[in-house]
Amino acid sequence: xxxxxxxxxxxxxxxxxxxxxxxxxxxxxxxxxxxxxxxxxxxxxxxxxxxxxxxxxxxxxxxxxxxxxxxxxxxxxxxxxxxxxxxxxxxxxxxxxxxxxxxxxxxxxxxxxxxxxxxxxxxxxxxxxxxxxxxxxxxxxxxx
Numbered sequence: 001x002x003x004x005x006x007x008x009x010x011x012x013x014x015x016x017x018x019x020x021x022x023x024x025x026x027x028x029x030x031x032x033x034x035x036x037x038x039x040x041x042x043x044x045x046x047x048x049x050x051x052x053x054x055x056x057x058x059x060x061x062x063x064x065x066x067x068x069x070x071x072x073x074x075x076x077x078x079x080x081x082x083x084x085x086x087x088x089x090x091x092x093x094x095x096x097x098x099x100x101x102x103x104x105x106x107x108x109x110x111x112x113x114x115x116x117x118x119x120x121x122x123x124x125x126x127x128x129x130x131x132x133x134x135x136x137x138x139x140x141x142x143x144x
Contacts, residue, residue, distance in 0.1 A: 014057065014060075014061075014066075014067030014068060014069065014070040014071060015067075015071050015072075016054070016057065016071065016072045016073075016074060017041070017045065017071055017072070017073045017074065018074045018075075018076060019033060019038065019073070019074070019075045019076070019082075019086070020032060020033075020075065020076050020077055020079060021033070021077070021079035021081050021082075022034075022035060022038050022075075022079065022081035022082055022085040022086045023035070023079075023081040023085060024085075032079075032081075035081075035085040035086070035089065038085070038086060038089055039089045042073070042089055042090070042093055042095060043093065045071060045073070045095075046093045046094075046095055048069075049069050049070060049071045050069055050070045050071075051070075051071055051072070051073060051095045051096060052070050052071070052072050052096065053072065053096040053098065054072040054073075054074060054096075054098040055098075056072075057070060057071070057072035058072075072096075072098065073090075073095060073096070073097040073098070074097065074098045074099070074100065075097060075098070075099045075100070076100050077100065077101075077102050078099050078100065078101040078102065082099055
């Protein structure tokens with residue numbers, strides 16, 4: 001897998017792995033990941049790197065200390081799947097992680113606009129005039 005090779009190549013200087021949503025049916029592979037794939041990622045990371053809490057990773061960098069072969073794991077936007085799907089994986093592997101919460105979304109329980117668009121996207125975008133009209137109205141290309 002390409003991401004594994006990239007992580008191994010970059011691992012010498014450390015890094016932060018940033019995830020978003022975790023769920024059985026990812027809406028979009030760029031922002032969401034399946035629990036099985038996350039488990040595969042984190043199992044590799046646990047076996048290959050020293051996983052630190054984000055605060056410790058950043059403190060090392062700020063102090064000029066080595067982050068060689070160190071990574072921190074983060075989840076942006078506090079999707080519910082982080083608690084229901086990712087947390088058991090993190091516990092099983094005994095890995096720390098940081099979750100960044102968008103307080104407005106947490107307060108109202110709403111969806112992010114990009115997730116609403118992904119849910120509305122028809123399976124066959126090419127033959128759906130409403131979807132094409134939305135793209136044109138937003139000034140986006142057909143392949144958006």
